[in-house]
Amino acid sequence: MRRRFFIFCWVAGVIYLTNLEAIPIEIRENKEGGFQLLVEGKPFLVKGVIYHPIPPGKDFTYNFWQDLESIREDAKLIKQAGFNTVRFYEPCLDLEQTRKVIGVFYEEGIYTIMGHWLGFWNYPSPFYGDKDFRNKVKEDVLRMVEALKEEEGLLCWILGNENNYSFSGKVNGWTSPEVEKLESPRERIDKKAEIYYSFVNEIAKAIKEIDKDHPVGLGNGELITLDTASQKAKAVDFLALIFYRGKRFGNIFNSLKHIFNKPVLISETGCDAYDAYRKREDQDIQAKFLLSQWIDIYRNSTFFKKRGNCLGGVIFEWSDEWWKHNPSDRSLWGYHDTLGGWSNGAYYFDIKAPRNLNMNEEWFGIVAWEKSEEGFKKRPRKAYYILREFFQNPANFLDND
Amino acid sequence: MIRKFSFLFFVLFYLSVQSLAQHPQGLTFFRENIKKAEELFLQLKKWQEDKDWENFFSFKEKYFKEIVELLSPIDKPLLLKLQAHYLLLRLKYLLDLKDVKQEEELFLKELEGVKTGDPELISFLKKVLSEIPPENRQFKRKVTSLYIEFLQKSKSSQVLREELESFYNQKDIETFSKLAKSYLNLIRGEKEFKEEAKNFIERSICDGFKEYCQPYFAEELFKEFSDLDDISSDWLYLRAYNLEKASEYEKAVSAYKNFLDKFPESPLLDEVIWRLGFIYLYKLSDFSQAEEYFLKLKDRGFKVDRYLNVMKDRVNLEKLSYNEEMFLRALKEKDLFLKGRLQIDSCPARAFLGQRVNLKSLSLSPDTGCLQPQGLFLWSGDLGGVKIATNTPSFQTSFKKEGFKIINLVEVVTGDTFSGLDSCFFNIYRLEVIKKKVKGKSIGLEVKVFPPLPESLLEVFWRAEKEGKVVWEKEGKTFSGELSPDYLLRVYLSFLGKVIYSEEIPLDFLKS
Numbered sequence: 001m002r003r004r005f006f007i008f009c010w011v012a013g014v015i016y017l018t019n020l021e022a023i024p025i026e027i028r029e030n031k032e033g034g035f036q037l038l039v040e041g042k043p044f045l046v047k048g049v050i051y052h053p054i055p056p057g058k059d060f061t062y063n064f065w066q067d068l069e070s071i072r073e074d075a076k077l078i079k080q081a082g083f084n085t086v087r088f089y090e091p092c093l094d095l096e097q098t099r100k101v102i103g104v105f106y107e108e109g110i111y112t113i114m115g116h117w118l119g120f121w122n123y124p125s126p127f128y129g130d131k132d133f134r135n136k137v138k139e140d141v142l143r144m145v146e147a148l149k150e151e152e153g154l155l156c157w158i159l160g161n162e163n164n165y166s167f168s169g170k171v172n173g174w175t176s177p178e179v180e181k182l183e184s185p186r187e188r189i190d191k192k193a194e195i196y197y198s199f200v201n202e203i204a205k206a207i208k209e210i211d212k213d214h215p216v217g218l219g220n221g222e223l224i225t226l227d228t229a230s231q232k233a234k235a236v237d238f239l240a241l242i243f244y245r246g247k248r249f250g251n252i253f254n255s256l257k258h259i260f261n262k263p264v265l266i267s268e269t270g271c272d273a274y275d276a277y278r279k280r281e282d283q284d285i286q287a288k289f290l291l292s293q294w295i296d297i298y299r300n301s302t303f304f305k306k307r308g309n310c311l312g313g314v315i316f317e318w319s320d321e322w323w324k325h326n327p328s329d330r331s332l333w334g335y336h337d338t339l340g341g342w343s344n345g346a347y348y349f350d351i352k353a354p355r356n357l358n359m360n361e362e363w364f365g366i367v368a369w370e371k372s373e374e375g376f377k378k379r380p381r382k383a384y385y386i387l388r389e390f391f392q393n394p395a396n397f398l399d400n401d
Numbered sequence: 402m403i404r405k406f407s408f409l410f411f412v413l414f415y416l417s418v419q420s421l422a423q424h425p426q427g428l429t430f431f432r433e434n435i436k437k438a439e440e441l442f443l444q445l446k447k448w449q450e451d452k453d454w455e456n457f458f459s460f461k462e463k464y465f466k467e468i469v470e471l472l473s474p475i476d477k478p479l480l481l482k483l484q485a486h487y488l489l490l491r492l493k494y495l496l497d498l499k500d501v502k503q504e505e506e507l508f509l510k511e512l513e514g515v516k517t518g519d520p521e522l523i524s525f526l527k528k529v530l531s532e533i534p535p536e537n538r539q540f541k542r543k544v545t546s547l548y549i550e551f552l553q554k555s556k557s558s559q560v561l562r563e564e565l566e567s568f569y570n571q572k573d574i575e576t577f578s579k580l581a582k583s584y585l586n587l588i589r590g591e592k593e594f595k596e597e598a599k600n601f602i603e604r605s606i607c608d609g610f611k612e613y614c615q616p617y618f619a620e621e622l623f624k625e626f627s628d629l630d631d632i633s634s635d636w637l638y639l640r641a642y643n644l645e646k647a648s649e650y651e652k653a654v655s656a657y658k659n660f661l662d663k664f665p666e667s668p669l670l671d672e673v674i675w676r677l678g679f680i681y682l683y684k685l686s687d688f689s690q691a692e693e694y695f696l697k698l699k700d701r702g703f704k705v706d707r708y709l710n711v712m713k714d715r716v717n718l719e720k721l722s723y724n725e726e727m728f729l730r731a732l733k734e735k736d737l738f739l740k741g742r743l744q745i746d747s748c749p750a751r752a753f754l755g756q757r758v759n760l761k762s763l764s765l766s767p768d769t770g771c772l773q774p775q776g777l778f779l780w781s782g783d784l785g786g787v788k789i790a791t792n793t794p795s796f797q798t799s800f801k802k803e804g805f806k807i808i809n810l811v812e813v814v815t816g817d818t819f820s821g822l823d824s825c826f827f828n829i830y831r832l833e834v835i836k837k838k839v840k841g842k843s844i845g846l847e848v849k850v851f852p853p854l855p856e857s858l859l860e861v862f863w864r865a866e867k868e869g870k871v872v873w874e875k876e877g878k879t880f881s882g883e884l885s886p887d888y889l890l891r892v893y894l895s896f897l898g899k900v901i902y903s904e905e906i907p908l909d910f911l912k913s
Contacts, residue, residue, distance in 0.1 A: 236785070283452065385458040 013373060015312070024213050025155060027237055027263055034261030035213070037215075039111070039155070041101075045303055046155075046265055046312025047391055048085035049078060049366070052321065056369050056376050057334040059323035064090035067298035074318065074378075078365070081110040081384050085155060087267065087314045095147040103229025104247040106153025113240075113267070113314065114148060115219065116141050116156040119342065120172060126163070129176020140209065141203050149211040151272035157207060157239040158267060159200050161180045167192040170349050173374040197232035204235040204246050217265060223255060230260035237297065244359075246346025253300040261375035263311050269293055270316035273381055274363040276340040276353035281363075283382040285349050289316060289381045291390060298394050315387075319378060320365035328371055329374050336369075361385040413624075431475045435484055438471040442492055449495060461496055468492055480521055481486060483511055487529055494534055505540045512547050515616040518555030526551065527564075531771045549576055551581040561587065569604065578605055578618035585622075598622055598741055601899050606639055607646035609827070610899050616647035634664035639897075642750065645676065650684045657708025672828055674698055675805050678708065681808075685822040686735055688712040702807075725781035728811040731819040743812050743821025745793070751895075752802060753826045753902045758785070761795035762810055771792065776812040776820055783808055803831040803851060828852070834892060834906050837879065845881040846906070860895040886911045 025036050033149055037044045053064050053074060064071075078086065078375040091098040091114060100111045114212040117139040119126045127133045141159070148154055165171040167189045179191045197218075204216045215237035220226060222243060239262050243249055249266070256264055271289035293313065302312040326339035340350075340357030366383040369376045390397050411913045417727045441464045448457040468489070486508045492910035493501040515522070515715040526548045533541045552564050565580035588594050603624045607614035618835065623640045631669040640654030657673050657680075678694035681687045693710050710716045713727060718726045748763035764776060777791040783806035800806065806829055811822040830850050836847030848861050857876075861878040864871060875882070886908050893903045 038540070108575060284497075379452075383453050385454045389458065 004393070015185040022231060025215060027215050027311070029263075030302065030306060032308045033257070034259075034302045034305070034308075035309045035311065036168055036302045037263070037311045043227055043302065044084070044312075045298070045301055046085050046113075046314065047083045048087050048267075048312065048314035049083050049315040050268065051086040051088060051361075053076075053319050054321045054323060055245040055334070056322040059327060059330075059333055063092070064334075065094070065097045065101055066319060068104060070103055072107075075105050077378075077380065077384075078105075078318070080108060081339070081380075081388045083110065083387075085111045085312075085314065086318075087115065087158070089115045089146050089161060090107040090117050091148065091276065095144065099148060099151055102148065102153045104153045106151070111149070111152070111155035113155050113158055114144070115161065116144060118160045118163060118203070120160065120163045120166070120226060125172055125174040126166065127174050128199055129174070129178060133203050134199055137199075138206060139204055141253060142206055145207050145211050149214065154214055156217060156238075157211075158217040158219045160202055161268070162242055163196065163219065164193065164225050165221050167196070167225060172279065189225070190228060193228035194232055197225075197229045197383065200229075201233040201235045204233065204237075207237070209279070217267070223252060223259060226256075226260045226283040231379055236262065238263040238265055240265045244344055244346065246344075246348070247289050248296045249293070249300075255311065261309075263309050266293075266297055266309045266313035266315045267399060268314060270362040270364050271347065271383075272360045273365070273368070274338055274360040275350045276338070276358045276360055277350035280340065280347070286366075287382040289347070291386050294390055295394075298398065303394075304398070317364050319364075319367040319371055322362050322369070324361040360367065421642050424447065428478075428481070431485075433483050434471040434475065435481065435488065438468045438485075440487060440490055441471075441605070442495070445492075445495060447911055456670045465492065474901060479515070480525060482521075483508070483522075483525065486511060487525075491532065495785065505537070509540075509543055512892070515551070516554070518551045518553070518557075520557050520560055523555060523560060523564075545576075548580060555583075555689070556585060556587070558587045567696075572606065572613050574613045574615045576620075577616045577847070580606075581618070582621075584611050602639075604863065606897070607641045607832075608639065608642065608897050609646070609748070610896060610898075610901050614642050614643075614646070616649075618777035619643050620647065620649075620652075620861050633855075633857060634660065634667040634669065635857045637663065638667070638669050638855075639858070641673070642720065645680065650680050653683070654680055668855055671701060671703070672700070672805070674701070674766060675703075675828075677825060678705075679826045682708060683732070683807075686732070699876075716793065722781060724811070725809070727813055727819075728781050728822060729780050729809045733824045734819065735822065740807065743810065743823050745810055745823045745825045747807070748808075748825035750828050751830055751894075751901075752792055752800070753830050753904075754801060754834055755799050756902060757799050758827070759795070759797050760808060762812075762823070764794060764812055764821065773794060776814050779811050779813055781809045781811075782806070782824070800829045803829045805829075830854070832892075832894070832902070834904075836910070837881070844884045844911070845877045845879065846892075849878075850894070856895055860898075864893065864894050865890050884908060 024040060028036050030036065037046065038109060041262045052060075052099075053070070054060060054062050055064075056105070058185050059354075061211050068340070078168070088098075094103070096112075097160075102114075105112055118141070119133065122133075145157065162171075176192075176195060176197070179188050182191055199217055202339075203376070207216050214237070216239035218229060218233055218236040219228065219240045220242070223243070239256065240261060241252075241264055243252065243266060245252075249269075253264065271286045271293075273281055273283050273286040275285065293315075297310055297313040298304055300310040301312065307399070322336050323333040325339060325341055326332040338360065339351050341360050341361045341380055343356040343358045344359050345351050345356075347358055365381070366387070367378045367380050370379045429634060445457060445461060445464055448454075448460075448615075452771075472485040475481055484502045486504070488502065490504045490508055491505050495725075524668060526544065530541065530544055530548060533544065535541075551562060551850055552561060555561055561580055561584040565577050565584060566574040568580065578601075585598060585601070590599065604618050605615040605620040605622070608615045619788050620643060622639070623643075637656065638662045641653050641660055644653035644656055654677060656724065658678050660667070660673055661670070661677075672699050674694050678691050681694065695708045695712075698705045700710070707716070711732075712906045716729065718729060721729070742764065744763045745760060746763040747759050749758055752758045760780075762778065764778075778789075778793065778794050780789045780793075780796070783800075785800045785806075787796060787867035789796045789800045806827055808825045809822070810824070812820045814820045830852065833849045833851065835847045835849060847862075850859070856878075860876065862874060864874045865884065866872060867885075867887060872888060873882075889907055891903050892905045892906055893900050895901065
């Protein structure tokens, strides 16, 4: 009897173990305190690019999701460069179309990071303190998750982007009765942060109830207000941070271990290819900056050191967008504007531009649009090729650095 | 028989020389290798310029290896070796390789100890200098330094002459003066020597108008070539003025006095006496000497009581403007604080009525560590009617009255602590164009300058334009010829080759 029971247990155990599936996507912490993203059980470094291919003459309302042929061509090019991920700030209104696009990229072995703005660009303002607003946004997010969670090519979710810049009122300012009670500007900012990050936490928990297979990230601009996030948004699995710090990221990876010890994905970074001081395209400097950024990303991942907390990076962006400098003037969407829109001293090569406006929003692509007889064609810039070399053999570059 | 053997011997000798040239270590072989390597490099460069990244990145590794293989056997002669090194360096710049610094060091090492100023080597280095990327500043500086060294050793006066002009045009007056010295040493004894020396003096001398000058070099030339034909009063004046601009006040005073002794009838006489008074009062603080010269000016009809009263402490400070009061206080206390902490960096020798005058000061901060006090700039004297704010280290003005002007500046830090003072002296001139005669369609015009300037230093030329195009140009302070009311006529005054003033001459009188 005992023997039969033992054989039964043994057979049941074998059947159970063989039916166990690998968790498709997960983040693990090692004993040294490093974080690693695993896809199908294998370490995965996110080598991503933001995909928002608005052609010259169009603006952000253009529905690029419909042009599957063009997306297929891009996917091949993206793959050839060595990228393994694309990031979208939000899905198409037509979620079915979104699924198709995720599928097109996955055919080339490219994963998709899907984001949601969390109502940030809602008019008149994103009222994160308002219950109805929050419910509406949450519904929208969960609808998106429900529709896309089964897609094999889906990597993870990112909630928000630089929404935290709204706390100071400078971008898409909002308020609430709770905030209005406070007099001190500092307290107001903190209160808004609490409200917002609590909301993100609520959504993250709700996502996990319906989708246990994909990590959820908090999109945040810089390290600003992450101390509050560390208290209010503990349910997120990783931080998806946006940095424009020039060639390197400084000590952010170390700082984060103390501020909010979660794995970090550099979800948006880059360099424009226009020198606003010398008034000419400069592909060399863009290539240098992006390569340097990637070396830094790599050095802070577990692919380089056990304590690494960087899951990878996502470059802004795949192709130039010619509408960005003057979104309200349709006549300029077909013109490649060379004026800088904002200033950043970390991009020192053209900081002497008039009024120090050296960041050229229309020139961040690693692929440029080139006019030809048949219309506009895409032409990869030097950065595309440099990164291709880097992804093929990062060790070459790390040794020489 | 002997003839046959000689012939055979000659043929064998010829063939062996040819084969040597084709030998793997021969010159022809090296030159061919450099040529092939250059072609590969230029192809890569073209792809980069055309932004043909597909080809550039596909072939760069292969071409790099091939180029290194082609260039590695080249070890002599020196010029070929340098060409090989340089090509490799350019390749590494192009590919942005990390070991480019080592390549630069190797290149420089080859040049160390080279003793000659070989023209081919000089020409090669010149080409290198023009191609070094601007961001490689340190390397460029080192190569420039070697280049100048080789030029100075050069025996070719033509090469030296060309290069010193090139540096002059790049406004590198320091290098220009070094090469000019070497050049003059080479052509000493030749017929163009004096003319060239005079030319270099003119170009390096500080005359109050040049943006860049080398007063010490000019003085060296003056000293060495003081037997230049008939040193006129004008040249003696220029030498003294140059010394003044170089802040060599004792020597300037000596030179000005020499001028007074030799040329008591010169049109520059008044100006020189003013300068002596000015230097003694404001630069050397020798009040008794200053008084002597200001009294001379008084005898000549100039109003100088103010300066005489300053020296006698008879100036009522309370009646002066705050700025002037501070300046005079500082003048008395000059020895109590460091000299040379403030300079009026830009002070013209002369200007004309209504012409813009730029005054620019240079303040050298005291060595007080991190905390540098913010100075107030207190301008006083003949300011031309402008009001200047106290945080203004420079300003522009113009004058409606001719005559000698003195502008003073004192920098005050926290109340009445002085950190420097300086003064600027110049002359405001008036230009008159006199109609000499009118005869039929022919007009005679003459330019007169008040007070007068020496003719050898001042050149005048006229230019007539019609509808934006030059109709004619003529030199000389007098002009006669045909003019039309629809012409635009301008007269230009040039001092030591540089145009210092121009004025439009109205031609309305032709209509009547």
